[in-house]
Amino acid sequence: xxxxxxxxxxxxxxxxxxxxxxxxxxxxxxxxxxxxTLALLVAVASFGRYEVTRLLPLALYPIVLAAxxxxxxxxxxxxxxxxxxxxxLVGIFNPLIDRAPLAALGPVVVTGGWLSFASILVRxxxxxxxxxxxxxxxxxxxVCAALARLGLPRALVIQLLFVYRYLFxxxxxxxxxxxxxxxxxxxxxxxxxxxxxxxxxxxxxxxxARAQRIHAAMLCRGFDGVFRLRRPLRLGARDVAFAVGWCGxxxxxxxxxxxxxxxxxxxxxx
Amino acid sequence: xxxxxxxxxxxxxxYADGTPALQGVTFTIHHGESVGLVGANGAGKSTLLLxxxxxLFPVSGHVRVGDWPxxxxxxxxxxRSLGMxxxxxxxxxxxxxxxxxxxxxxxxxxxxPEEVEARVGEALERxxxxxxxxxxxxxxxxxxKRSITIASVLSMSPDILxxxxxxxxxxxxxxxxxxxxxxxxEHTKIVASHDLDLVLxxxxxxxxxxxxxxAADGPTAGIFADDALxxxxxxxxxxxxxxxxxxxxxxxx
Amino acid sequence: MHMSDALVxxxxxxxxxxxxxxxAAWSARKLRQAPEDGRVPLMGVLGAFVFAxxxxxxxxPATGSSGHLGGGVxxxxxxxxxxxxxxxxxxxxxxxxxxxxxxxxxxxxxIVNLGFFASFLAYPFVFRPVAGARPTPRRLFGASxxxxxxxxxxxxxxxxVETALSGVSELRFASFLLLMQPIHLAIGIVEGLVTGAVVVxxxxxxxxxxxxxxxxxxxxxxxxxxxxxxxxGLVAMLGAGVLSWFASSRPxxxxxxxxRLAGGRTPVVPDTGLRRALARAxxxxxxxxxYGLEKNAAGGRESRxxxxxxxxxxxxxxGLVGALLTLALSGAVGAGLRAVxxxxxxxxxxxxxxxxxxx
Numbered sequence: 021x022x023x024x025x026x027x028x029x030x031x032x033x034x035x036x037x038x039x040x041x042x043x044x045x046x047x048x049x050x051x052x053x054x055x056x057t058l059a060l061l062v063a064v065a066s067f068g069r070y071e072v073t074r075l076l077p078l079a080l081y082p083i084v085l086a087a088x089x090x091x092x093x094x095x096x097x098x099x100x101x102x103x104x105x106x107x108x109l110v111g112i113f114n115p116l117i118d119r120a121p122l123a124a125l126g127p128v129v130v131t132g133g134w135l136s137f138a139s140i141l142v143r144x145x146x147x148x149x150x151x152x153x154x155x156x157x158x159x160x161x162x163v164c165a166a167l168a169r170l171g172l173p174r175a176l177v178i179q180l181l182f183v184y185r186y187l188f189x190x191x192x193x194x195x196x197x198x199x200x201x202x203x204x205x206x207x208x209x210x211x212x213x214x215x216x217x218x219x220x221x222x223x224x225x226x227x228x229a230r231a232q233r234i235h236a237a238m239l240c241r242g243f244d245g246v247f248r249l250r251r252p253l254r255l256g257a258r259d260v261a262f263a264v265g266w267c268g269x270x271x272x273x274x275x276x277x278x279x280x281x282x283x284x285x286x287x288x289x290x
Numbered sequence: 291x292x293x294x295x296x297x298x299x300x301x302x303x304x305y306a307d308g309t310p311a312l313q314g315v316t317f318t319i320h321h322g323e324s325v326g327l328v329g330a331n332g333a334g335k336s337t338l339l340l341x342x343x344x345x346l347f348p349v350s351g352h353v354r355v356g357d358w359p360x361x362x363x364x365x366x367x368x369x370r371s372l373g374m375x376x377x378x379x380x381x382x383x384x385x386x387x388x389x390x391x392x393x394x395x396x397x398x399x400x401x402x403p404e405e406v407e408a409r410v411g412e413a414l415e416r417x418x419x420x421x422x423x424x425x426x427x428x429x430x431x432x433x434x435k436r437s438i439t440i441a442s443v444l445s446m447s448p449d450i451l452x453x454x455x456x457x458x459x460x461x462x463x464x465x466x467x468x469x470x471x472x473x474x475x476e477h478t479k480i481v482a483s484h485d486l487d488l489v490l491x492x493x494x495x496x497x498x499x500x501x502x503x504x505a506a507d508g509p510t511a512g513i514f515a516d517d518a519l520x521x522x523x524x525x526x527x528x529x530x531x532x533x534x535x536x537x538x539x540x541x542x543x
Numbered sequence: 544m545h546m547s548d549a550l551v552x553x554x555x556x557x558x559x560x561x562x563x564x565x566x567a568a569w570s571a572r573k574l575r576q577a578p579e580d581g582r583v584p585l586m587g588v589l590g591a592f593v594f595a596x597x598x599x600x601x602x603x604p605a606t607g608s609s610g611h612l613g614g615g616v617x618x619x620x621x622x623x624x625x626x627x628x629x630x631x632x633x634x635x636x637x638x639x640x641x642x643x644x645x646x647x648x649x650x651x652x653x654i655v656n657l658g659f660f661a662s663f664l665a666y667p668f669v670f671r672p673v674a675g676a677r678p679t680p681r682r683l684f685g686a687s688x689x690x691x692x693x694x695x696x697x698x699x700x701x702x703x704v705e706t707a708l709s710g711v712s713e714l715r716f717a718s719f720l721l722l723m724q725p726i727h728l729a730i731g732i733v734e735g736l737v738t739g740a741v742v743v744x745x746x747x748x749x750x751x752x753x754x755x756x757x758x759x760x761x762x763x764x765x766x767x768x769x770x771x772x773x774x775x776g777l778v779a780m781l782g783a784g785v786l787s788w789f790a791s792s793r794p795x796x797x798x799x800x801x802x803r804l805a806g807g808r809t810p811v812v813p814d815t816g817l818r819r820a821l822a823r824a825x826x827x828x829x830x831x832x833x834y835g836l837e838k839n840a841a842g843g844r845e846s847r848x849x850x851x852x853x854x855x856x857x858x859x860x861x862g863l864v865g866a867l868l869t870l871a872l873s874g875a876v877g878a879g880l881r882a883v884x885x886x887x888x889x890x891x892x893x894x895x896x897x898x899x900x901x902x
Contacts (some may be wrong), residue, residue: 161386182587216601217740242398283865
């Protein structure tokens with residue numbers, strides 16, 4: 021678990037580097053990108069459980085976003101791969117349970133179970149991949165600002181920003197403590213319940229003390245309970261066109277079975 | 291503006307568990323002075339600074355900053371004229387980006403947005419960190435973080451700067467830059483530090499704290515030459531004033 | 544206990560999202576009314592603490608496996624229900640957005656399962672009564688243990704019920720239930736032991752901290768009002784669940800259990816006027832069509848979704864070919880765009896754009 025979190029934190033670092041680039045995608049208003057991502061999520065959710073190929077044209081959005089945003093496919097795919105066991109574990113039962121044949125590819129009969137499993141995987145990739153791309157082309161704090169302007173309670177947005185900010189600081193604390201324990205533990209054994217309890221207690225004490233110091237620093241710079249905005253984000257024609265255009269594509273994909281159409285056209289030509 | 295810019299009178303404070311921290315601290319600091327605050331660990335330096343900033347309130351005694359006594363009612367004014375820079379930059383840089391942190395103070399002063407941005411730019415220029423404006427705070431080096439904490443206070447245009455262990459964890463080059471920066475400020479400065487060489491270079495006057503009391507208060511050069519005093523206060527001479535490690539000859543002033 | 548999107552239908556997911564957002568908005572409003580007392584940075588760093596705490600894995604005695612702290616009940620003990628809920632919500636959002644842990648459609652469910660039950664049920668109705676007004680360390684420990692067990696049992700139950708109501712996964716309700724509850728009983732005990740240890744440690748180290756006594760912002764509120772709030776929440780969830788059960792075309796899990804109980808015959812779902820009305824309403828809501836109920840308002844239930852109308856080799860192959868072509872085209876578009884970007888000189892080196900000032 022420790023290694024997993026450490027690799028995840030390193031991954032956030034690389035996402036932040038990507039978010040600092042300067043591309044046409046990065047320059048778009050964060051709200052436009054957020055709304056489009058939400059529209060994609062809704063579109064993905066709205067398909068039936070056995071749909072696989074109809075979902076695929078939706079992938080055009082993350083692909084274009086990654087290409088124009090200079091986001092390399094590697095880190096995104098790696099993160100998805102690391103997170104996929106959950107989805108796989110849930111879906112893997114489907115082929116075993118649902119054996120009703122639903123489709124056939126020549127001599128091969130595809131059961132409902134396999135289709136729903138494939139659908140689960142495609143949806144997983146589309147939704148979480150697009151979310152990652154959103155952060156990689158916008159930056160977590162800009163996404164939070166967009167969420168605030170779209171109505172998320174201010175307290176929750178500030179909370180998200182603080183968690184993000186102090187994630188690394190506290191994880192470093194924890195990592196140091198774990199390492200210190202590991203150096204004194206016999207044969208590198210994991211701590212028992214009592215030791216873990218006091219390690220966590222120490223970490224918590226330090227966290228509480230840090231919270232008090234941060235609060236003192238905030239007060240010294242005039243904080244009075246209200247977080248003030250710096251400058252309103254301005255929505256331009258380009259941003260609106262971006263959002264409307266892509267939402268139109270999602271609606272089209274939802275309404276029309278594009279791969280089927282494409283295949284039929286090809287069949288007629290060939 | 292009052293010439294007695296910062297004064298403490300018979301300040302007494304004890305922690306929640308009863309441990310006495312300050313036992314009758316008295317001093318007066320004038321406009322433009324640069325004062326070092328030195329003492330052993332636990333002597334009360336940080337506690338004293340927190341009283342100046344109005345984060346802690348004394349059990350007895352008074353603190354004055356400028357024209358105002360430091361009470362809960364006068365805190366907004368006090369914080370406008372006294373800027374405090376804390377020991378751990380991570381405690382002070384809590385906003386997503388550097389620009390956000392430096393803008394935090396001016397925004398709380400309810401300044402108009404253009405004014406806020408102008409101040410952010412000026413403050414970052416002053417500490418030589420204008421290129422860091424859009425960066426996330428947690429990705430900076432120790433020296434950069436230190437510069438940004440100073441900028442985050444400068445943007446409020448205080449008259450007085452209070453710094454708690456500013457050179458802690460800085461590499462030599464960053465420390466040298468910090469010293470140059472501090473020397474270039476015309477503000478009234480109060481610097482609490484274990485780094486006696488920094489105090490020697492930056493502060494003309496020094497207050498020595500020992501077990502919550504003022505053990506000495508005078509010109510820095512004189513204090514750092516008084517070996518008996520330094521020994522009593524669990525201190526020693528700054529390295530620059532100690533004898534040569536090779537030939538053993540006495541140090542030059 | 545993180546649910547992935549695979550388990551959740553749009554109806555259930557959306558309903559739980561609604562519950563999560565509603566409770567979050569309520570909690571935020573409550574916090575605004577309380578005086579500023581350093582709660583904002585405290586909540587923030589405690590959120591980060593939850594992440595850091597999950598790095599500390601410990602050995603569970605006599606099993607050889609390892610565990611880690613979840614944090615829901617601990618947060619509620621330190622912060623009180625509303626603030627703890629917000630912190631848990633923020634942690635889960637960061638996990639979903641940045642770590643891809645847990646689905647985005649299922650995020651509402653996760654926030655409810657892992658945040659709501661611990662903060663608004665386990666803490667006020669288990670921890671507080673057991674701990675009492677001036678708890679001794681032993682009382683604190685016992686109260687923490689009990690609250691964690693109950694909280695996790697409720698959370699696991701939530702997962703099972705939401706899954707069953709969704710009817711998306713093939714997991715059978717009864718077997719899922721029998722699987723989840725015992726496992727989470729064990730997890731709950733472990734979590735309770737660690738939470739108890741931490742709480743007792745905290746009490747000894749910081750006697751000034753009010754733990755489990757009345758300092759949470761909602762504490763002054765009379766019990767009856769809080770109970771009413773919780774009841775409203777539960778009714779809302781139940782209502783959403785019932786509606787989605789009607790709307791779902793495959794409540795197999797529950798039906799299956801019922802059928803087994805009834806002795807082997809699958810009960811026919813009654814085609815009432817309500818059902819037909821709901822189906823018509825759904826047809827109107829073209830955006831989220833459920834599986835095959837629309838355009839079939841004449842009654843009965845389609846057993847197969849519309850999208851694959853027939854097992855016909857022709858259409859299936861065309862679909863597959865079209866799919867492959869779609870992927871190829873998308874990939875080509877992507878590659879082409881990348882080539883265009885690479886050739887544009889200005890964008891080659893990663894530079895720091897002047898970040899849009901955000902907060």
